[in-house]
Each structure stands twice: as C-alpha cells, then as structure tokens.
Amino acid sequence: MSSSESERSSNWFSTTHWSVVLEAGQTASPEADGALSYLCQAYWYPLYSFVRRKGYTIPEAEDLTQGFFAKFLEKRFLRSVAREKGKFRSFLLAALSHYMANEWDKSQTLKRGGGSIHLPLDTVHAEDRYAHDLAHRPSLDPGEAFDLSWAETLLSLVMERLRGEFERGGKQDRFGELKPFLLGDPAEGEYADVAHRLNMSQQGVKSAVYRLRQRFRDLVRREIGNTVATSSEIDDELRYFIRLMTA
C-alpha cells in the first residue's frame, strides 16, 4: 500500500496528534494528553525563540516558556477550541501571545509553574540555536521567526523519525550515505561512489534514493498532518513552509 493511499485513508488522519487533541475536546483522555505532550515537547523551541525575539532575557524566557506550558497543559485551553480551529501552530502562538499579555506578568509573583507539569526543556542548546538564528537573520519579526523555526523543527522531527526507521532495519549506514541526496540531484558520478561504498548497484541506489525521497515527503506530510485539523490544510502548510524557507 503506497504511502499516499495510506495517507488518504481516513483512519490515518484521525490518529494524527492534533486531530486526537481536537477530538478529545473537553473530555480528558490519556491519548489526548499524550498527544498534546508530544506536540508541546516537539515544538517548544519556536515558542522559546519567539519569546526571546520579543526581548525577554534568557531566565525570563525560560520561565515564561515553562509557565506557559504548565498553564497550557493544566488549564486545558484546548477544550474550548472548536474543530475548525485550524493549525496547532497558529493556535499555539495565539495562546502564547495571550499568555504573555495577560498571565505571565501576574504569575511572576507566584510560585513558578503552579503545578506538577514540568517539561524538560533544553535551554542551553536552545540558546545556541537562537544565537545563530539571530546572527544570520536579525531583522525577522518575532512571528516570522516563529514560523521559520517551526519549519526547521518540523524537519528535525522528520529526520529523526527517518533515521529511526533505517536503524530499526539495521540500515543506518545506508541512511548516512543516502541522506545528502535529499538536498538535490547528484553530481556526476556520485551515484557510482555511493553504490560502491554500500555495495549496491547504481540502479539500486537510484531506486533507493527515490524511495527515500518519497518516504521523506510522506513523513513531512504526516508530521504536518499532526499539527493541522483537516487533510486539505497539509498542502497549504507545506507550501507555506517551502515559500518561507526558500525565499
């Protein structure tokens, strides 16, 4: 069964994370909790960079991001979100903005976190990344920066999964060799080199590259699907990121 067909089967979409969360709506469910947890852990960096771009210091940004997630997950804001709400990305940013405007100042004097939920956020590495982003793209407004880092984070998730798939099949070497071809077409003779190193035929390498690209594209669509509400939005989101990143 090709990936596009599986994608199109309705079963798949209903299990994507954002759909699960939306489906759960008001009722608490471990699936929804898990899905939401995953989403938050996966996409926290864009939030962090947004806060930093807004001008908060490192400790403030840490505190704010932590506080936001704690409140976000505890308060179950999502219960009020209707199914048509669209993308998790926009929703998260809106909720964060709201939080920054209303809540965070108030909570400054209160105990940090306010609850038991405490996400393990790696702010050290985040700062490295942020510093790099800031240095190379200083004039972005926080919203654009948010979307860009979101797009990058998305890729990281996908690549991790892709690597995982190869590793499970014991084919991590192959992954390492083939992955540069995700960037574009090979130069003259590159296929031959790789074929040699992997002990495969050139045609085999070609097919493998083709399949890798397909799988990559599928996983990207799946991951986007995790963060939108209807399958028709996947294309829009992907096209948006492409435009954003290649501008």
Added chain:
Amino acid sequence: MPFEERPISHLKHSCPKCGEPLSPGAAEGLCARCLYSMLGREPDSPERDGDFGDYEVLEEIGEGGMGVVYRAYQGSLDRQVAIKVIKLGMDTRKTMARFDTERRALTLMDHPAIARVLDAGASKAGRPFFVMELVDGLKITDYCNQHGYSVHQRLDLFLAVCAAVHHAHQKGIIHRDLKPTNILVTSLDGEPVPKVIDFGIAKAVGRADQRETAFTEFGQFIGTPAYLSPEQAELSGADIDTRSDIYSLGVVLYELLTGCLPFDETELASAGIDDLRRAIRERIPPLPSVRLAGKISNKLEANGLQHGPEQIQGDLDCVVAKCLEKDRSRRYESANSLADDIRRHLRHAPIEARPPSALYHFRKSLRRNWIAYTSAASVVIALLLGAGISFWQYLEKSHAEREQMRLRMKAEANAYASHMNVAKLAFDQNDFGRVRALLNRHIPRGDQETDLRDWEWRWLWGQTRSDAMMQLCQRSSEIVSLTASHDGKWLAVGEAERGGLEIWDLDNHSSPQLSARLSEDEVRIQAAFSPSAPLLAYSTFKSSEFGIKQTSNLRLWDLTTGTETFSVELEYEGVSVVFSEDGQRLVVSTSHGLGGLIVLYQVVEGAKLERLEQYPSGQYGQDIDPTGFAANADLTAVAYGETGVGAKLHLIDLTTGEERWSNLKAAEAYVSALAFSPDGTTLAGAFGPTSTSIHLWDVKTSKIIGELKGHTGHIIALKFTPDGKQLVSSSADRSIRLWDRNTDKQISQKVGHGAAVWRLEIMPDGQTLYSGSKDGTVARWDLSVDRAREKHKVLPRITAWRFGLNDHSLYTVEEATGRVARRYGEWFEEMEIILEPDPSLFVNIGARDTIISANAAYVACSGRDGAVHVWSKALGEWISHFPGPEGQSMMPYGFIDDEPLLITYYELDYQMAYIWDVSTGELLRQWQPFYPPGGRVVGSPRGSAVEFAFNRDIRFIRLSDGEMTMRNLDFLRAVDASFSPDKQLLAINSRLGYTRIWDTTAWRESRTLGDIGPALSGLCFSPDGKRLGVVSAADRENALTLWAIDSGLEVLTLDCEGANFLEAKFSPDGHTLSLRDSERNLTLWQAPSWEAIEAIQMKVSGRMPTK
C-alpha cells in the same frame, strides 16, 4: 529531545549546495533550506500508479454518477484543479472521441458562472479524465440554507445560474446533468458567486452511457434521477435539447424554495426502473407552496428556510410548474425567458407563466403602485395600518389626495410628538391644566381620525388626572358666581354671558337637579342665600345693544314659592352680594368701572330690602376700579381693592364708614381676591396680575402675618373653611390648593380644571367644595381626600428584576442578599420572599450573580464553588448545577426571553458560552462568543439565540441543531439589543448615541433614532410594539426617552434621580415602565390603562367620554 548530540564542528559548517551556514539545530547536518527546496519540486515517478501526467492527485472530493472527482495540482501552471476520472468500464475511445467534438465548443464558453473545462486526457492506466476549474464551494441549496437566504436572495442567485445556463445554450452546449451538486456557490468579498460545473461532460460521456449510469447506479450511488427530465428518462427517446436543462433548473428552483425535491425520494427509491420512468413522465408533483405548507404543518424541519408558503404561492408556483411541464413545448424555451419571468415577479409585474386574468393584472398593478408609495415614505404604511383606514379606501383616492393624506399624517405625527413634549414641560411646571388641554387635542373624534396615543399620553393623563369627584354642569361662558345655601341644599351658579342664574338642588348628592333658571336674559349675576330664610338675593346686569343703556337690578327670590318677591334698581352693576350672619342685613358692592358704591340693606319682612347706607368705594375720586371684595361675618367691616397706581387694599369699618387701614402694592395692578376668616381676625388677599402668593393680614393691626406660596399663576378666589383652620385658594394655574392656617403650608393641590378657576364655594360641611372655571365648568371636590399623586416610585437595592407575565407583579433580586421576592400591590410595595440563597454558598454582588427566569420559575445563582446552581420554584429545590472547567468559575449570563434556557459563560475571558435547558438540565449548545462582547443574547423569531458583537456582526445559533449563521449589519459599539414583541423588528443601541432599527424579514435598515451624542445604554420595546424606550446612560434629564417607532419621533422624556442608567423594561401589561441605574435603584412609572381612563372619565363627567 528533538536534538541529537552533534559534533561542534557542525557549527562551523555551511551547506554544500547553497552555501548557507548551517544552524545548530539543523537536522542530520542537512540544510533546511535545501530540504524544503527539494520538497517544492515535483517528483517525477514512473512507478506511481494512477498518474495523470502534469496533474498530481491530492485528494478525493466527491463521487458522481460518472466517476470520482479529485482535487489535483497542476505542476506546470502551479495551480489546483479538479479532475473527474471516469469510471472504468466505459468505452474510453468513444468517450474521448465524443469529448473532442465538444471540446472546441467548450473552450469557447467563457462565463463567470460556468466552471471551465480545461483539459482532458487519459491516465497511464487508461482511464479518461477531465480537468476542470476547481470550484471550492457549497451546493447552492446548502449555501442558501446556511446563510439563511430569503426568497428574494435565493431568486437572485438562481438568476445568475440561469444566465450561465443560457450562455452555454447559446454556444450549443447542453449540460444534461444540472443539479445542486453541480451548482456550487463560493463567497468572494462577501458576495456569493455561483458556478455551474460539469458542463458538456454528460454529452461527451454519451447518452447511452449516461442513462445506464443514472439507472444502473440507482440505489447504489449517491446521485438521484430526480433531476432528469421526462425525455431523458425515456429509454428510447427524442433528442435532448436545451429544454431538458430547463426542467432540471425547475427542479433546482423547487428545491431552493421548499427544501425538498418534487418527487418523494423514498418513493423513488423503492420504485423499480420502469415505475420510476413512469413517475417522472406522468406524475405531477405538488406545487412548491403546497409542499412547503405541508412540511410546516407536519412540523418538519425548515432546514434553513426563512420563508413561508405565502411567499411562494402564486407567481413562483407557476414559474416552477412551467419549468416542470412534462410536455417540453410548454416549458420556457430558454433559460433567459425563465430568468425574465423571475425578474418580472421580483418587480411585481405580471409573469408570463400565469394564466392571464383581469383580476390578476389588477392585483399586480395595485401592488406595484403601493410599493412606489411606501418607498417614498415608510411612515405612511405604518400610520395607514394604525389608522383603520382600509387599504382599498386609500387607493380609491387620487394620487393628489393620497399625497395630501400622507403629508397630513406626517404633520399629525409631528404635531402629536411636539405636543407630548410640550405637555411634559408643562407637567414639570405643575401646569396641569395645560397638560390636559394638550392631551385632549389628540383624543380622536369619530372613526376617521387616527389615534396616535400610547403610553406617554396615558401617563400624562394619569399624572394630571382630575381630582374632582364629579362635574356639576357645563355652562357656555365663564363662571362668575358660585354660592351655596347655608344648609348645603342649594347651589347658585352665575355665568358671564347670557343664561341667567342656575339654581341646583343638591339634596341628592349623586345626581343634583337643576331646579330653576332665573333672569335668563341677564348676565353676570352675583347671588347670596340668606342664612336664616329660604331666600336668595341676587344682582343682575343687562346692557342694551352697543352698551348704551345698562341696567342693574337687585332681586329677592323666594325658594319655597319659586317667585320673585322684590326688585330694585342699582346705580351700578353688582359685583358682590353678602348676607350678614344673622340674615338681617345685606351688603352689595357695585361698580361702574371708574368707581363704585358699597350699599348696605336691611331685610324687611323677610321679603323686601330697605337701603340703609352707602359708602363710595374709590372715595378719592380718581380713576379707580374696585376689585375683589370681602365682608366679615357680621358686616362690620369690608375690604376691597382699588385699581389705580398699583393695587391698593382698603379695610373699611362699616359701622362708621371710616377706613381703618390700607395697603398698597405698587408693582401690581389690582387686588385679585379677598376673604375674611370666619372669626374676622384675619384677612386673606392676593394681588394680580403677576403675584402668585397669598397674603394674610391681621385685621386689627394691618400687619402682614403670613404669606402662602405655591401657586404658579395669580390667585383668583379665596375661601376659608367654616372652622377657619384651612384656606382654599384657586388660581389661573388651574389648580385649587388647600392651606393649613397653623403652619401656613400647602396641604394639598387639586387639579382637574382645564382653565383658570374663578370661583370657589365651600359647603357647610367644610369638606365639599364647588369650583367654577373660566371654561364654564363647575366641579365638586372632596377636601378631605388627598389623592396621592405618585410621579414615580423607587425600589432600592435591586440587582435584577422581571415583571410577572400574567399579573401585576414584579420579581426582584435584592443586592447583597440575593433574595428573590415577588412584589405586588399597586406600586409593588408588598413583598413575599421566594428564595433566600445561603450567602455562604452563593455570591451576590454583581448584577449577574443571581438571574431569574420568567415568573421566577427558575433562579440561577453563582456558587462560591465556581458552579452555576439552578433552583426550581415548582419543586422548591435546587435542581442542577453547571460547573466551569477547572480553575474557572462558571457565571450565569441570563435567560433567553421567557424560555427556561439559561446562558452561562466562563468567568474570566468569555472563552466559551453555553446554553442549558434548565427544565431538563441538558446542555443544548455551546460556542465561542464574540470578544469584546456586545449587546445581549436574545431570542429571535426562528428558534435561535442571537448574539451581538460589539461591532457589526450578529450570530444566530439555532437551538435545534446548533447551526450558526452570521449576519453583518451596520452598527458600531452595540450596548443593548432587542427584538420587537412580534419579532418583526430588531433595535440596537449604540454607545455612540443612536438607536438603529432593522426589519427582520428583509434585513433592511428601517430607521435610525437619534444621532451621535451621549452614550446610550439599555432599550426596551413596549408590548404593543409601537414604542421604544431608550436609556441614556448619563443624562438625568433625559434618562429614559420614549420613541414612536412609526414616525421616528421622540414623544416623551422622563427624568430620574440617579446616575449611570443601565436597563429599562416595560411590564407585559403595558402599564409600568422601569429603569435601573448602577446604584441598583429601580425607578417605576405607571400609566393607567385605557379602560381605567374611560371609567374615571365616565364617573367624573357622568356621561360617555368621546373615545
């Protein structure tokens, strides 16, 4: 963790492809930019199944009779298109061949409402497909239902479709498969744009195939044959032409107007193919209006239809019927002629489809003319209908007459409004007579006149209601004398012009009789009854033509025999006649205009008079005119006033003829009234024409011992009560006032006369008072009764209130305690507690902490536990509680209209609102409200809750299924909104200072009241729907303004103590108006009902009132 460990060297790397430095977060060391760039490229894959070349299939969007429709991406042109992939099993070659012939024609079609067919081809697997413009819209029927379209709007949309179909027909393309799924509507800039899709495909696919498609699929596929024309349903048939599309259009129109198909779907489903064909060919479907009426009477869902059968009946029935004619020669020949007929209907012109008849044409022309008039002035229709003039009568008149009538009605409405406003001003100045005069001008006389009166008229009437117990008589000119016999049995009334002196027999209090009329040809008769004998003394005056000869007489009348016993001529006209207490002597004051005489008589033999003395008044020989005259009980002193330089009061000792003292008021012109106290020690008097106070002198010392202030016009008559403890005064301000001599303060005020009160007479019982007015009326009053005249009443500390639905009662919620009480009594002064929520459990600070439903059947309270608790009056216990989501308090917002439907919301930021049916405890609907919140959520005509945003948007939430539709109206900063009682009108108050009203059938703005100005707050319709009360937030003088909706004019403004006025309500019986301010004071005004007014008027005047 999203990040892997990676060597630090990565930080220094850049991408081999694009050269961009790699971010520390770059996954797998790959450049994000290049990865996305790759994703943007279209993959080229020979291994893909179902490939359509340049088109990448994205997802399935529908299934039709002929195949599946996908959304696809056309790489070469970077656009999305629709691809219809024809089912396998159809002959591809033939299909493609047929399509080719059509193709050229198809490419010539260029119409905004037709989805273009762009291309055709075959997939790698050999399946033929067509590429069409992607239309992302709703089926036309769904679109109209979701947007709550009226008949007019649906027809407009349908006309656009007809235009498209006509365009195609002219190019020789017949659709053959017209149905709502092929007519999609999208929104562009808020405007609906219809698009017909699938043109030409049916023909390309082939007649035979299509027929097979329709029938073999029947029961298995979604498409129904319901749209097939009879000729298409034939197995061996004639050629299909454009009229087949007309039939299908007729079916679509049928569905748009009724929400269902001409033939019952379930019937069709169970029929076999042959029966089906026969059904389509032979059965006549019910007319759309009949079908719709049937649906409604069977209580089937209206399905988004906002109209009733009456709007379809007639013209539209015929248009649809003509489309659905079995014999195609009887149908419209073209989509254009169908569209023309619809347009004729919209213009109210006769349509082609109707069988012509004189009556039909006649009715049409009437309707067209009527519209012309109403568009000129919408005031006319409203006034017309209120006037009771029949529409036919109106039309019978000529155009000029009608125009005149319209102008006159407008003028009447203006006059009424301005009179009511002036009347209110007069009321504020205590000029009750003026108020009544203005009110009386608008009592309609006869059937022809329009009745513009409403609450404001009734309230003003109630406030200036006559205190008189009854009206004795109505003479034709001013009452100049009024005197009663000492046993209270007789009353003599003299008037200024002809008519003589009327003697009334008062033995029977409830119906006095006119006993005699004396000296009918004489005027200005002054009279006095003897205290000791049944004798009446009176002076008369008669002047010949041109006033050359003037005679004045003094006569005596015997009451027992009814005959005159004595008559003597007087030198001058008698101004006042007074008997002494013992009835032995008589004093007459006479005047010739430049001076006068005071004459003293002796009563002789009980029947004659003998002159004793005379004293000149105006003894100084100057131009003086004696006015005002009073004598003490034993006739030892008289007082009179002089007119000259200023007003001079003289006190004369009648025993000596000497003047004891005098008092000059230089600023005035005359002494207007005088009276001795019964014990003779005090003289009360007043000056005119401007002074409004009553002066009291000590007779002996001439010192002023008191001044009574209160009247607003000059004093005309003064009388002491027999015990001397009270003084009664009457004035040009039309009122009669009672004063306490101990405190010199006004005890009470009596109103009812419509003109200045000239004469007073207190009966021997000291309680009954008669008064005579400038307008010729004589009225009787009870001095002991002081009818409390409540202008308004204030109930303090009320946070919420509702009037009882069926009786004169008021349900209130008390501040701080949250106690719910039912109040009754005339001014709701009596109270019974219905519910006392425990303050440890419930919060009761804000206006929305305790909410009551109609008749307090249910009470919703804010619990300290963060939930809303509901109490049922019927069960006497708490029946439900609705908690908020964790950490948030749920707050009650209000009940929708009089229904047991409660709205609650989150405490903090209005994230979510809920509607509960408290009678069952179930949650009906929830939605995310507008933010910032605008006006109220109210019930609307069609079973929806209506929510108003702060600006422009209103949302209908249908309670039955939660369907939400939005509407955009021109308003800003809404603060309150309400539908009229019949739900025909919607009014919204803006904080900017105006009120806007819409008609809810066509959603057209009807009028705007007021202008940008001080902020408004609440509003309320009167129960009769003719008045709208508008609350001005901060203006005490104009706290509540009443508008006449028909004419758009203000008719009353009520002032009120308090500040920050918020909410106003009418009671359902239309009598009470209430207003609450932020201090939680509830002010109430009450107006009597028409029945009460009629009853009181009848009682007072003793005859049928003119209304």
